[in-house]
Amino acid sequence: MKRIVIIGGGITGLTTMYDLQGLKNQQNLDIELVLVEKNDHLGGKIHTVEQDDFLMETGADSIVTRNESVAPLVKDLQLEDEVVYNATGSSYLYSHGALHKIPEDTIFGIPTNVDSLFSSTLVSQEGKERALQDLESENSAFTVDSPIGPFLKTFLGDELVENQIAPVLSGVYSGDLDKLTLATTLPYLVDYKNRYGSIIKGLGANKERFQKSGNKKFLSFRNGLSTIIDRLEEKVSESTILKGTTTTSIQKMGEKYMISFDNHEKIEADYVVLATPHDVAQAILKDSVLDQHFNQMKNSSLTSVYIGFDVPDEELPANGTGFIVSNGSDLSCNACTWSSRKWTHTSKKRRLLVRLFYKSTNPAYERLIKLPKDAFIEESLSDVKKSLGIKTSPASVEVTYWNNLMPNYTLDHKQALQSLTEEMKMHFPNILLAGCSYYGVGIGACIQNGRDTAKEIQSSLTCL
Numbered sequence: 001m002k003r004i005v006i007i008g009g010g011i012t013g014l015t016t017m018y019d020l021q022g023l024k025n026q027q028n029l030d031i032e033l034v035l036v037e038k039n040d041h042l043g044g045k046i047h048t049v050e051q052d053d054f055l056m057e058t059g060a061d062s063i064v065t066r067n068e069s070v071a072p073l074v075k076d077l078q079l080e081d082e083v084v085y086n087a088t089g090s091s092y093l094y095s096h097g098a099l100h101k102i103p104e105d106t107i108f109g110i111p112t113n114v115d116s117l118f119s120s121t122l123v124s125q126e127g128k129e130r131a132l133q134d135l136e137s138e139n140s141a142f143t144v145d146s147p148i149g150p151f152l153k154t155f156l157g158d159e160l161v162e163n164q165i166a167p168v169l170s171g172v173y174s175g176d177l178d179k180l181t182l183a184t185t186l187p188y189l190v191d192y193k194n195r196y197g198s199i200i201k202g203l204g205a206n207k208e209r210f211q212k213s214g215n216k217k218f219l220s221f222r223n224g225l226s227t228i229i230d231r232l233e234e235k236v237s238e239s240t241i242l243k244g245t246t247t248t249s250i251q252k253m254g255e256k257y258m259i260s261f262d263n264h265e266k267i268e269a270d271y272v273v274l275a276t277p278h279d280v281a282q283a284i285l286k287d288s289v290l291d292q293h294f295n296q297m298k299n300s301s302l303t304s305v306y307i308g309f310d311v312p313d314e315e316l317p318a319n320g321t322g323f324i325v326s327n328g329s330d331l332s333c334n335a336c337t338w339s340s341r342k343w344t345h346t347s348k349k350r351r352l353l354v355r356l357f358y359k360s361t362n363p364a365y366e367r368l369i370k371l372p373k374d375a376f377i378e379e380s381l382s383d384v385k386k387s388l389g390i391k392t393s394p395a396s397v398e399v400t401y402w403n404n405l406m407p408n409y410t411l412d413h414k415q416a417l418q419s420l421t422e423e424m425k426m427h428f429p430n431i432l433l434a435g436c437s438y439y440g441v442g443i444g445a446c447i448q449n450g451r452d453t454a455k456e457i458q459s460s461l462t463c464l
Contacts, residue, residue: 003268006033012435014232016434019454036261045436059304061220063220065219077235109167145182167324175361181410287428290423305333307384308347309353317389332364333383381394
């Protein structure tokens with residue numbers, strides 16, 4: 001019998017466990033499965049909290065529907081009747097003390113036609129005319145490995161990028177566009193530019209790709225995202241799950257590995273999946289050869305603040321689902337989701353629930369993170385008052401600190417991951433790295449990574 005130990009009980013580790021258990025039962029694989037999680041609950045960055053009337057997601061708040069790995073898993077887990085989709089509405093940018101509607105027919109703030117470009121209130125006439133150069137210019141220098149910031153500015157101009165596109169993209173990818181590659185953000189833009197001669201024309205021609213789900217672009221569950229975690233936990237219950245257990249080290253013992261924990265217990269394993277943040281994996285493996293590659297991988301921090309008000313949802317000043325904050329704003333937050341408007345299941349009494357995001361890329365973050373929790377909440381209430389005009393005292397508040405836990409795929413990420421993977425195969429065969437530190441930050445990408453990891457182990461087992 002082969003023992004497989006999965007360290008990390010987030011969505012990647014759980015999906016790996018779920019698929020391996022399925023393969024075990026279908027193919028009569030002679031394996032024992034163990035999952036180890038340092039927290040007292042599973043889910044990682046997926047965790048639903050219920051306060052009073054409100055449902056709050058302390059981490060991710062939804063799953064992108066267009067990822068091909070999502071629907072099959074939801075069906076396998078028989079959760080289709082629990083699914084809810086995002087309500088539709090306009091998105092805004094908060095700039096110069098006012099909310100500006102992000103124009104229709106944009107993708108990540110990038111126009112898909114000339115009418116959309118000229119409808120923007122965020123860009124001057126001169127900036128719009130500069131962006132039209134995209135229709136005539138050619139790409140001779142950029143590839144998918146180029147940084148996305150210079151690529152966009154070269155063809156669309158500084159003003160459109162800085163005022164409209166960068167706030168949206170930085171909100172999604174949590175990083176400096178000059179340090180994020182096209183490959184790890186929007187790789188198809190290079191192909192569109194080369195094939196159609198224009199980023200704008202390319203997006204316009206492929207608009208259905210981004211709208212094929214109609215308005216149902218994101219999904220959650222009527223009782224919160226933790227629903228999928230709870231169901232996965234139920235499905236893998238015949239295997240061993242150790243919660244509240246921190247992995248401290250892994251030592252190679254011939255062809256096997258000895259895993260040690262903070263409670264001084266040890267487990268011997270034939271295969272190990274490290275579905276943890278990269279710095280946690282680095283600390284567990286304690287290998288100087290791997291350190292040089294691990295050190296090239298970067299994280300950032302984020303603090304999320306939910307505020308529930310005992311006022312009707314209709315008191316929001318605009319019909320929309322939230323706003324992103326432009327650079328140089330008088331607000332301290334990076335973005336604000338109008339959760340009760342975007343996700344009607346988050347407030348059964350239709351009271352107002354908003355969620356503010358504070359990222360370490362924000363110049364104000366270093367000051368904010370040093371504040372006591374009560375002072376941080378006061379800063380958040382000030383942001384709500386300035387942007388939405390709501391002065392009421394909160395009915396519920398939930399603050400979550402994600403310190404150094406948000407992966408940033410820098411220009412060096414692809415090469416660092418390739419080198420790290422090669423070194424792992426040489427020095428730690430049958431230990432696999434998995435999770436958002438390496439193969440994609442969205443829940444859909446993590447699900448796919450978990451399924452791919454299970455297949456890789458199954459393939460190795462059948463070759464024995």
